[in-house]
Amino acid sequence: MSTKMQMSMEVNGEARDLVVEPRTTLADALREECGLTGTRTGCEEGICGACTVLVDGEPVRACLQFAVQAHGREVTTIEGVREWKTLEALKAAMREHFAVQCGFCTSGFLMLAAGALTRKPDMSAAEIAEVAEMNLCRCTGYQPIVRAMQEAQASLKVAAQ
Amino acid sequence: MKHVGRALPRLDDSVHLEGRGRFVADIDIPRQLHMRVVRSNVACAKLINVDMSEAYHVPGVVAILTAEEVSHLRPLGVRLAPAPALDRFLQPVLASTMVRYVGEPVAAVFAESAAAAEDAAELVGLELAPLEAQTVPRAVEANPADPLRGNAAASVTKSFGDLNAAFHEADRIVEVHVTWARDAAMPMETRGIVADWDDARGVLSVWGPGRAAHWNRDALAAMLDLPRSAVVWRTPHVGGGFGAKGELASEDILACYGARLLERPVKWVEDRREHMIAAGQARDIRATARAAIDSSARLLALDVDVVIDQGAYVRAEGTMVADLVAAMLPGPYRMDALRAEAHLRLTNKTPAGTFRGAGRAEAAYIRERLMDEIAHRTGIDPMEVRRRNLIEPGAMPFERGTEALGCRVTLDSGRYQSLVDQTTRRFSLDVIRRRAQHRRAQGELVGVGAAFVVDASAPAGYEHVKLTVDRRGTVEVITGAVEEGQGLVTLLAQIVADIVGVDYASVRVTTGETVRIPFAAGSQLARSSVMVGTAAQHAAETLREKILSAAAAMLSIPAEKLTIQAGRIKQADRHFGTILDLGDLAAAMEPGRTMRTGPRGAGLEAEGFVTTSMMTAPYGLVVAVTEIDKDTGFIRVPEVYVGYDVGNAINPGLVEAQIVGGVVQGMASALSTTLGVTESGDPLRVNFADFALPTAREAPTVHVMLVEDSPSPANVLGVKGAADGGLTGMAPAVAAAIDDAIGIPGFVHHLPLTPSDIIQQLRARKPITFEAAAE
Ligand code: FES
Ligand code: FES
Numbered sequence: 001m002s003t004k005m006q007m008s009m010e011v012n013g014e015a016r017d018l019v020v021e022p023r024t025t026l027a028d029a030l031r032e033e034c035g036l037t038g039t040r041t042g043c044e045e046g047i048c049g050a051c052t053v054l055v056d057g058e059p060v061r062a063c064l065q066f067a068v069q070a071h072g073r074e075v076t077t078i079e080g081v082r083e084w085k086t087l088e089a090l091k092a093a094m095r096e097h098f099a100v101q102c103g104f105c106t107s108g109f110l111m112l113a114a115g116a117l118t119r120k121p122d123m124s125a126a127e128i129a130e131v132a133e134m135n136l137c138r139c140t141g142y143q144p145i146v147r148a149m150q151e152a153q154a155s156l157k158v159a160a161q
Numbered sequence: 162m163k164h165v166g167r168a169l170p171r172l173d174d175s176v177h178l179e180g181r182g183r184f185v186a187d188i189d190i191p192r193q194l195h196m197r198v199v200r201s202n203v204a205c206a207k208l209i210n211v212d213m214s215e216a217y218h219v220p221g222v223v224a225i226l227t228a229e230e231v232s233h234l235r236p237l238g239v240r241l242a243p244a245p246a247l248d249r250f251l252q253p254v255l256a257s258t259m260v261r262y263v264g265e266p267v268a269a270v271f272a273e274s275a276a277a278a279e280d281a282a283e284l285v286g287l288e289l290a291p292l293e294a295q296t297v298p299r300a301v302e303a304n305p306a307d308p309l310r311g312n313a314a315a316s317v318t319k320s321f322g323d324l325n326a327a328f329h330e331a332d333r334i335v336e337v338h339v340t341w342a343r344d345a346a347m348p349m350e351t352r353g354i355v356a357d358w359d360d361a362r363g364v365l366s367v368w369g370p371g372r373a374a375h376w377n378r379d380a381l382a383a384m385l386d387l388p389r390s391a392v393v394w395r396t397p398h399v400g401g402g403f404g405a406k407g408e409l410a411s412e413d414i415l416a417c418y419g420a421r422l423l424e425r426p427v428k429w430v431e432d433r434r435e436h437m438i439a440a441g442q443a444r445d446i447r448a449t450a451r452a453a454i455d456s457s458a459r460l461l462a463l464d465v466d467v468v469i470d471q472g473a474y475v476r477a478e479g480t481m482v483a484d485l486v487a488a489m490l491p492g493p494y495r496m497d498a499l500r501a502e503a504h505l506r507l508t509n510k511t512p513a514g515t516f517r518g519a520g521r522a523e524a525a526y527i528r529e530r531l532m533d534e535i536a537h538r539t540g541i542d543p544m545e546v547r548r549r550n551l552i553e554p555g556a557m558p559f560e561r562g563t564e565a566l567g568c569r570v571t572l573d574s575g576r577y578q579s580l581v582d583q584t585t586r587r588f589s590l591d592v593i594r595r596r597a598q599h600r601r602a603q604g605e606l607v608g609v610g611a612a613f614v615v616d617a618s619a620p621a622g623y624e625h626v627k628l629t630v631d632r633r634g635t636v637e638v639i640t641g642a643v644e645e646g647q648g649l650v651t652l653l654a655q656i657v658a659d660i661v662g663v664d665y666a667s668v669r670v671t672t673g674e675t676v677r678i679p680f681a682a683g684s685q686l687a688r689s690s691v692m693v694g695t696a697a698q699h700a701a702e703t704l705r706e707k708i709l710s711a712a713a714a715m716l717s718i719p720a721e722k723l724t725i726q727a728g729r730i731k732q733a734d735r736h737f738g739t740i741l742d743l744g745d746l747a748a749a750m751e752p753g754r755t756m757r758t759g760p761r762g763a764g765l766e767a768e769g770f771v772t773t774s775m776m777t778a779p780y781g782l783v784v785a786v787t788e789i790d791k792d793t794g795f796i797r798v799p800e801v802y803v804g805y806d807v808g809n810a811i812n813p814g815l816v817e818a819q820i821v822g823g824v825v826q827g828m829a830s831a832l833s834t835t836l837g838v839t840e841s842g843d844p845l846r847v848n849f850a851d852f853a854l855p856t857a858r859e860a861p862t863v864h865v866m867l868v869e870d871s872p873s874p875a876n877v878l879g880v881k882g883a884a885d886g887g888l889t890g891m892a893p894a895v896a897a898a899i900d901d902a903i904g905i906p907g908f909v910h911h912l913p914l915t916p917s918d919i920i921q922q923l924r925a926r927k928p929i930t931f932e933a934a935a936e
Contacts, residue, residue, distance in 0.1 A: 021276070037187035038180020040400070042349045043433045047849035050349060078180030091178040095170050098818040102646030103177025104184065104349040104400030132857035136849070138349045138401050139646050141825035142857035144818060 007071040011036070012080025020067045026060075027051040029067035030077060038078035038107045042136070049135030052108040052115075053077050059115035059134075078107035087114045089156050093148035101139035108135050113149045117156070125150055164655035164665045165878075168814030171651045172666060173644065182398045185353040186430045188368050193355070193426035194223055196416050197278035199268040199285045200439065201260035204294035204509040204842020205306050208260050211268055212286035219284065221277030224423055226269045226415065228257035234384055234418060237409055239479035240376050241566060250314045252474035252512060254411045254418075259307060260289065261473035262511050263844055264438030269415045271423060275430075294842030298447075298470045298506030314471055314505040315480045319487040321562035322498025327462030331453035335535045339527055341892065341912045343445040343470070343836040345437070346516040347854065350400020352440055353430035354413050356420035363391050365417060371396040371673045372407030373477075375641050375682075378675045380409055381417055396673025402645040403826070404515035405440050408477035412439070434847045441478070441514015442836055445470040446486070448527045453498075458539045458546050462498035465490050465527060471505040472512040480505060481566065482513065485520020485617065488565035492528050493577050493615040493780060494550040499562065509842045517826060518888040520565075521616050529612040529893030530910065537906035543897065544581065547613050551577040558775065558874060565617055565776075572615060572778045573881070574871035575806065581613070584782045584804030587866050593786065593802075597901070606789035610897025614890035615780040618691060618882030622682050623772045626696035628657065628704045630765040632751075634728045634744030636661055636668050636704075638697055641681020642689040643673035648815035649689050653697050655811055656878070660701035661708070662725030663743070691777050691873075691882040694811065698878055700769025707767055711750055712741055775875035777882055781805035783890030785828070785861075787898040791923065794916030798828050798861045798895060805865065808873040808881035820887035821863045827891025829855045831912050863887075 008017045011034055018033050027044070030036045030053065042048035044063045051062040054076040081087050090113050093099070100106050109132070116123065116131045123131070132146045176182050199211075213225045236251035256267045268285050272278035292306030303311045328334065354369035365387065371377055374394045382392045399406060412429055420427040431439065447468050453461040467486050483503035490501040516522075532550075536543035552559050554576045561570035585591065593609055600607040627639040638657050644650045650670040658665035671677055682692065705725065712730045713720035718740075724733040730741040747765040784802040789795070801824050810816045833853040837845045846852045865887075872879025896909035903922060911918075 023276075031187075036180075037183075040184070040350070041186070042351070042400075043849045045433065045848055045850065048349060091175075094178060095174045098168075098171065098814050100171065100174045100177050100646075101648075101818065101822060102349070102399060102401040103173070103182045104398075106177040106182075107180045110178065129857060134856075136349065136854055136856060138347060138403070138826070138854065139822050140818065141821040141823075141863060142855075142860040143821050143863055146857055146860075 005068055007068050009070045009072065010074045012076060018067065022066065022068060024067045025063050026065040026067045026070050027062035030062060036077045036079050040104055040107060042104065047136065049112060050105050050108040052111045052135065054111055054115050057115065057118065059112045078110060084114070085159070086117050086156060089152040090114055090148065093152040093155070097144040097148040097151070099140055099144035099148040105135060105137040109137065109145055117153055121156065123153065128153060164658045165811050166809070168812060169651065169655060169665065171648055171815070172654055173650050184350055184398045184400050185355060185368055185370070188355045188397060189428070190355065190357050190426035193428050194271045194273065194423065195275040195278045196419060196427050196429040197270045197282040198266045198412055198415070198435070199270065199282045199287070201256065201265040201267055201287065201289070202263055203260060203289050203291050204263050204838065206260050206289035206291045208256055208258055208267065208287070209290055210288040212288065215286070216270060216281040216284040219272070219277055219281040221273035222270060222281045223273065224271045225285065226255065226419065227267070228253065228255040231255055231418065232257070234414060237411065237414065237477060238380065239475065240373060240408060240477040241479050241481045243479060247315060247475050247479060249310055250475040250507065252411060252476060254414050261307065262509050263842060264435070264511055265473065266411045269419065271419050271427060294509040296508055296510065296838055296840060296842050298468050298508050312507045314475050314507050315483065316502060316504045317480055317483040317487050318502045319563040320500045322462065324462050324464060324498040324500045327498040328453045328464070331461055332456040333454050333538065334451055335454060335531065335538050336449070336451045337531050337534050337907065337910065338449050339530050339910045340447040341444045341523065341526060343442050344516060344830045344834050345440065345442045345836055346403035346405035347834065347852065348401030348403055348405055351431045351433060351436040352406055352412070354416045355426065355428045356417040357426040358421040358424060360424055364393060365391060365421060366393045366395065367417060368395050368397050369413060370399045370402060370406035371643055372402060372645070374643065374673045374675050375680055377409050384414060385418060385421060394675040396643045399643060399645045403517040404443065404519055408514065410476070433849060437836065437847050437852065438511055438844050441476060442472065442511050443513055443516030443519065444523060444830070445513065446523050450527050450531045452531050452535060454535055458535055458541050458549060460494050460496040460550050462496055463491060463501065465501045467503040467527065469503060469505050469513065470508050470510065472508060472510040474512045475505070476512050476514055478515050482515060482520045485565050486523045488563040488570050489521045489524040489617055490528055491561060491563065492525065493552055493613055495552050510838055517823065518885045521885065522827070522889050522892060525612060525614045525889050526892040530896060533897050533900065534907055544611060548578055548581055551613070553578065568776060570617060571775050573775055573873045573875045575778065575780050576870045577613070577780060579870060580780065580804050580806055580868055581782055583868060584802065584866060587804065588802040588864060590784060590802065597786065606791060606902045608787050608898040608900065608902030609784065610894045610901055611782060611784045612890035612893035612897065613782050615778050616885055616889050618777045618779050622692060623770065624682055624692035624696040625678060625680055626693060626700045626769045627678055628700045628767045630743060630747040632744050632748045634742055634747065636663055638668060638670045639677045640672055640693050641675065641678050642693045647689070647819060648812060649693065652690055652694060652811045652815060656694055656697050657701045660698065661705050663728045667728065690811065691876060691880050692771060692773065694878055694880055695876040696769040696771040698769065699771060700767045703769065704767035707765065708743065708746060712746055715746070715749060716740060773875055777808065777873045777875050779805065779807045779881035779883055779886055781886055781890060783894045785891065785894040785898045787895065787902050789899070789902050789919055794919030794923065796832055796899060796914065796916065796919065801861045801863045803863065803865045803887060804868060805886050806868040806871055806881070807883040807886065808871060809869055809879040810867055811878070811880060813867055816867055816883045817865045819883050820865050823885060823887025824863045824891055825855055825860050827888040828861060828895060831892045831895040831914065833913055835913050
C-alpha cells in the first residue's frame with residue numbers, strides 16, 4: 001500500500017500532527033483522525049457540500065481536498081467555533097426558521113454561510129441566495145435556510161451599527 | 162394549553178447546529194471491521210464463479226463471504242402484508258447462481274479498515290455470463306434469460322360498485338395514459354449499520370436507521386437463530402429517510418451475520434454510488450385510466466390499470482405501493498364504481514422500495530391528470546370539475562370502499578370545497594391565473610395548474626409509549642418510532658409537557674431503542690405524529706393522575722386541589738408556594754426501603770397504548786406556477802401555493818416545514834430527478850452530478866396555508882398527520898401548469914418532463930405560434 005505522510009495543520013485553533021496516506025481526504029482526516037464528525041460526507045464527490053469546512057477562512061469541500069493539501073493551514077470545523085458572532089447569528093436564525101430537519105446538511109450550510117458572510121458581510125439578497133445554491137439539502141426545500149441566512153445577515157448589520 | 166398548537170422551536174436543533182449529531186457513520190467501536198459489498202456490474206447474468214484469491218492478499222482483509230457461506234440465511238421477508246406467493250421473488254442475501262440487477266450484492270469483504278475493504282472488494286473477480294436484460298416490464302411471460310420465475314410478482318385489485326353499468330350509462334368516457342419514471346428518496350445521508358456481537362452476554366447490538374426497529378429486531382433474531390432478547394436495535398440520528406432507510410436489506414443482514422461469525426464489530430456505510438444502485442427505488446409506473454362521467458362532468462366510475470416496475474426482487478415493502486396506489490385512486494371524489502388494478506412486474510433493475518408519498522403520489526398523479534382531461538373534454542374549468550366531484554362535508558366520515566394495508570380506507574373528516582374556497586381567496590388564485598393569462602397573451606409561456614389530494618396518513622393500528630420520571634423530575638418519553646427529521650421529538654415533548662405540566666424543553670424523548678420499549682409499529686407513512694402522539698397523550702394523562710394521587714396521599718390534600726406547573730406540584734387555588742417537586746415525588750415512589758408512596762415497585766412511570774380503527778386522511782390543494790424558457794425549454798416553478806388541512810396542528814412550524822420540503826421533492830420528481838437504465842440495464846445515473854437534485858436556485862417560493870377546519874375524529878388530539886403533505890400533489894400540479902403554459906391540454910403525460918420534451922413540442926408547432934399568441 002501507499003506510504004504514509006506526515007503533516008501538520010491547525011484545526012480549530014489547535015495544532016495537529018497527523019500521519020496520513022496521500023489519498024486520505026481532508027474530510028476523512030477530520031472525521032477519523034481528529035474525531036471531528038460534525039463534518040459530514042454525503043457524496044464524496046464535491047456536489048452536496050455537507051463536508052464544507054473553512055480552510056484559512058474560505059469555505060472548501062473537505063471531500064475534494066487531500067488532507068496533505070491542508071498542511072500548514074488553518075482549518076475550522078463546525079465544532080471549532082465558539083462565540084463567533086456570525087455563526088451564532090446563523091444558528092439562531094436557522095432555529096427560528098425551522099431550517100434544520102434531519103441535520104445532516106446543517107454543518108455544511110453553516111460553514112458555507114459563515115465563511116461567505118465573513119468575507120462579504122454586505123451581500124445582496126440575491127448573492128446570499130447564490131451562496132445557498134452551493135450546497136444540497138433534501139429535507140427543507142431550502143426556503144427556510146435561505147431565509148435564515150438573510151435574517152442572520154440583517155441581525156449582524158443591526159448589531160454592527 | 163401552553164405548548165400544543167404553537168410553532169415552538171425544535172428541541173434537537175442545537176445538537177445539529179453544533180455538529181454534535183451522531184449519525185451511523187459517526188459510530189465507531191474498538192476492534193471494528195469494515196464491510197464492503199461486492200456488487201454485480203451486469204444487469205442479468207449467470208454467476209459462474211467468484212474468485213477471491215487476489216482479494217485475500219490485500220493486507221487487513223479478514224474474511225470474504227459469498228452465497229455459499231450464507232446459504233442457510235433465508236431471503237429477507239416482507240414486512241407489510243406478507244404473502245407466501247411473494248416468496249419466490251424475494252431477494253437472496255447474496256446472489257448465488259444468477260445476478261439480476263446492477264448493484265446486486267454478490268460477496269461481502271470484511272477488513273481492518275474501510276480502505277482495505279474497498280481495495281479488496283475491487284479485486285474480487287466475478288465470472289459472469291451475461292444474458293439479455295429485461296428493462297421494460299412485460300406482461301406475464303417470463304424473462305427468457307431467467308425462465309424459472311415469471312415476471313408477474315403480484316397484482317392488487319380494489320373495486321366497488323357496478324363498473325359496467327356505470328360505463329354503460331356514461332355520457333362520456335375520458336381516458337388518459339400516463340407514465341412516471343424511476344425516482345428515489347435520495348436522503349443526504351446514505352445507508353449504514355454498525356453491528357456488535359457480545360459473545361460474553363450473547364447480545365447483538367445494532368445501530369441503524371430503524372423506521373421499523375422492532376420488526377428489524379425480530380427479523381434479525383429469527384434469521385440468526387437468536388431469542389428476541391438477544392438483539393438490541395438502537396437508532397442513531399438519521400440523515401433523512403423518506404422511505405429509503407429503515408427496512409432491513411441484504412447489507413444489514415451481512416453486517417450482523419458477519420459480526421456474529423467473526424466476533425468483531427462490523428461497520429458498513431455505503432457510498433453514494435452504491436446508494437444509487439442498491440437502495441430501494443420508487444415510482445416507475447405506467448397507467449391507463451378511464452373515467453365514466455355524466456353530462457355535468459360528474460364521475461360515475463373509474464377504471465384504472467397500473468403497472469409498477471418492481472425491479473429485480475420484492476423487498477420488505479412487499480405490495481405496499483401497489484396496494485396504496487389502487488386504494489387511494491378514487492381520492493376525494495364521489496363515484497359509484499371503481500376498478501383499480503396495480504400489477505408488480507419484475508425487470509432487471511434495482512428493486513423498488515418506497516419514497517415519500519408512496520402510492521398516494523402516484524395515485525394523485527393518475528387521477529388528477531384524468532380530472533384535467535375531463536375538464537378539457539367538457540370545456541369546464543378544471544377547478545370547477547373538481548369542486549363538483551368533491552365529497553361534501555356532510556358525508557364524513559366517508560367509507561371509501563377500498564382497503565389499504567389491510568385496513569378500511571375511511572376519509573375521517575374534511576371540508577374539501579371550503580378548502581378550495583379558502584385557498585383561492587387567501588392566495589388570490591384568480592388573480593394569479595389572470596396574470597398568467599395576460600403574460601401568455603404577451604407571448605410568454607406561463608401557466609398555473611392545480612391538484613386536489615387526499616392522503617392516507619395513519620392507517621389503523623397500534624402504538625405504545627412509556628413515560629418515566631426520575632429523581633431530578635425529568636420526564637422521559639420512550640417510543641419505538643424514530644426521528645428522521647420530521648420533528649417527532651419536539652411534538653411528543655409538546656404533547657406530554659402540556660398534560661403533565663412541565664416545560665417541553667425539559668422533556669427527554671428516546672426514540673427507536675428496542676430495549677427501552679418492547680413493541681412498536683414503526684413510522685411508515687405519516688403515522689408517527691398521529692399514533693405515537695395519541696399514545697403519548699394517553700400515557701401523559703395516566704402519569705398526571707398518578708402524580709396527583711400519589712402527591713395527595715403524601716400531603717393529605719385531595720387530588721382535585723392539586724395541580725402541576727413547571728414540574729412542581731402546587732395547590733390549584735394558590736398562586737404561590739410549591740409543595741412538592743416532581744423529582745421528590747418520583748424519589749418517594751421508587752421501589753425499595755425509601756418508598757413512601759405509590760404502587761409497590763413501580764416507580765413513577767406510565768404507559769399509553771393506542772389502537773385505532775380509523776385511518777386519518779389529511780387533504781390539500783396544491784397550486785403550481787410554471788414559467789418556460791422558449792429557447793431552452795427550461796421549466797421553472799417560481800411559486801407554489803398549498804392549502805392543507807392536517808386536523809389540529811401540534812406544531813404548525815413543523816407542519817409547514819414538512820410541506821415546504823415535500824413540495825420541493827415533488828417538484829424535483831416531476832422535472833428532474835430520475836434514475837433510468839440503458840437498454841442493457843446499466844444505470845444511467847450513479848452520482849449527484851448526474852442525478853439532478855434541486856438546489857436553492859430551483860426551489861420555488863412556497864406559500865402554505867394551514868387549515869385546522871376538520872379535527873380528525875379518529876383520535877382525541879384531532880391530528881391527521883402531515884409528513885407527506887406537499888409532495889403528494891406536486892407532480893399533477895406541475896404537469897397541469899406546464900399544459901397551461903404551452904396551451905396544450907394533456908401534453909404532460911410522462912414525468913419527469915425535460916426541457917427537450919418542451920423544445921420538441923415547441924418546434925413541432927412553430928408555424929402556429931403566432932396565431933396562438935394572438936388569441
Ligand atoms: S461530501 Fe463533500 S461535497 Fe458531498
Ligand atoms: S436538513 Fe436534512 S438534508 Fe438538510
